[in-house]
Amino acid sequence: MIDPDTFVRLGLALAIGLLLGLERGWHGRERSEGARIAGFRTFALTGLLGGVCGWLAGLTTPVILALAFFALAGLLAVSYWVRLQEDDDLGLTTEIALLLTFTLGAASVLGELAPTAAVAVVAALLLSMKSTLHRWIKQIARFELDALFRLALISVVILPLLPDQGYGPGAVLNPYQLWWAVVIVAGLSFIGYVSIRIAGARVGIVATGLFGGLASSTSTTLALARFVRAHQSIAPLAATGIIVAGSVTFLRILILVAIFEPALVPPLALPMGVMAATGLAGAALMHRFGDGEQDTQGDIDGVANPLELKTALVFGMILAVVLLAVHYLREWLGTGGVNVAAALSGVTDVDALTISVSRLVSDDLDLVSGSVAIFIAATVNTAVKAGISLVAGNTRLGLRIIAVYAAVILAGGASLWLGL
Template sequence: MDELELFQRLGVALAIGLLFGLERGRHQRDQREGGRIAGLRTFALAGLLGGVNGWLASLTAPVVLALAFLGLSVLLGVSYWLRLKEDDDVGLTTEIAFLLAFSLGAASVLGNMPAAAAVAVIAAVMLSMKKPLHRWVSRIKRLELEAVLKLGLLSVVILPLLPNQGYGPGAALNPYQIWWAVVLVAGLSFFGYAAIRLGGASLGPLVTGLFGGLASSTSTTLALSRLVRLQTDLVQHAAAGIVIAGSVTFLRILVLVAVFQPSLVAPLAIPMGVMAGFGFAGAAVLWFPTRHAEEGQGPLEELDNPLELSAALAFGALLSLILLAVQTLRDWMGSTGVYAGAALSGVTDVDALTISVSNLVADDLARTTGATAIFIAAAVNTVVKAGISFGVGGSALGLRVGPVYAAVIMAGAVSLWVLGWGI
């Protein structure tokens, strides 16, 4: 490298150290002078030291950098030991950050500068989020943590071992693809579930509806409908939350087809987008009169952890059943059979049907047929959620949710027809 590039890289190394030092200095600002392990200047020098040693290693041998890192580790180890003799409750965060600043300083000289800078920013953000992270961790239930670890084991360890080939009628059952679908849907659902759990009930029905739509729009509808039974003054809030959850479902469908069959995105983007848009607009109309009212505080106890092993396996079994049913109905009745299977599936689930149809389109099912089938499943599922609002939440809730959902389905059907993918 030439001199200009070297100075640029050393400048990045120094900036990385300054960034770490700024965060650590602020974190330790209440400690007495001399009582801090490292502040702004020391971290800046550590980053620059890493850059200089990286430069020397490029001129001589990599062992130079290794010895410098080892020497710095020993120095920090001795410092930590001395502090531990005075206080038995001492963390290692600052020491780790110091070594990371040194390492990233070296990486900025020897490797990719933007990557080193990006890692430094991410690390600084994590260092600054001590209290929020600790608060979130304290709210995680043991069963939730175990569920995440179990699914991680099954997906990371087992998934690569599954055969990636079809079995059964029409080779509809592919173990690898089925389990990959389980991992994706469960992960997407868990994101919404975790947002509700970590955010708490104080977020209110609106945000609950948003994240509940990722977890399970049907479960969210049921939970908010039951909430209205307990707190009738929340009917307007709950109606808006239910419609938001249902609208998120249409965007979720687009995410799934983008992963499993990108060619379906084009025929579905406008219908699903229109349905989501009408839904969010309807939710805004429902929410507007209540925008100054206090939001409800009822938690959604009915939402099950989607990363429980039983929930993941149940979805895998449902997906396998729908794959077989749609394939069988298609062989028996052609496109009409696919539509019938979509309508039946929509009563309970949209994700499984979306993935099933995506697999059929990957073989030889026409894109227009696949798009129409997915629309039918989404429409039927929307009608079911409107029925839950009426049956569980009462007429006051149902008469607010029902007309919005009717407009959503009508708008989706018209957009599908206008685009030439007739129903």
């Protein structure tokens, strides 16, 4: 008697073929019947073929599955060669999709159902995003692509070779952990940076602030403040973008502590969450009742590519300096020295202090002291961004930022006190 599970698995193989065939059929819907290499029915049959071959391979020998795959690959190769004689500018997307459909059909019978179905959905999504992906690629400059490849090479090849042990005073300088922190922060920043590069000011300053908070809220604040200098009338809208960027920073802090010291998440979740919520509420009110222009046509520059080696190495050096400063100040002044280091670090960078304190908590610093230090750094950094808005922008912009950020700091301080 055939196991009912087999029918479920063969059904999934057919469903995968139908899913990918639906996308390919829609993509070539305007072509004549004979001009399409494969459509809805072909993909459905290919998925079912993979499932049947996987089933037979399980009953007999895996050779059946291998022979069927190579036979399909050979058939597609001949078909491609014939079409290449008529058109020398052909892609291989449909052929690769057919091979993937066959493979996923076999995996439906021989492997786990959930991962197989997930891969099929992702594949269909990638096929449907052709124009979007091509547009994104056009937005990326060559030097940015080169920077991504260089950092990926250094991270993948060099990172495993770095010694995972401490050096220097208190053994606080661990080459492996230092570079790992650089990779994490640069990767997180690059998500925001690419979003800004792809979207630009065309989607609005508020969206730029959202992505800029991931890239660098300080750089975004400076860039938007300078933009206000040239476009005075957009000060209310720019203030909204700056506050959004600053609010995202608090969520970014939670992401970093979750990566480097998850024990810090509970005591920091309330103050950082309240500060982010207060800032976003202030930004929403400012956006709702602001009197500035709602559309901008200029480009907002000023956020450096975080995957440039220079940018990454500078952050690495800042992190090393902060680690040493925290070590010495704590040695001289006790726990209060960590707070002093937090205040000093917050003037320029909150990420380095967050990572440094997370490492101390992993060793011997208590959670309360660690949470207070990170809150101090975030508060000082927020005040600095308010000052940047006033100095680099204008009074109209700066006063709006100061009012909201004052509420953010007070709300965060009260929630930290209640939580501790």
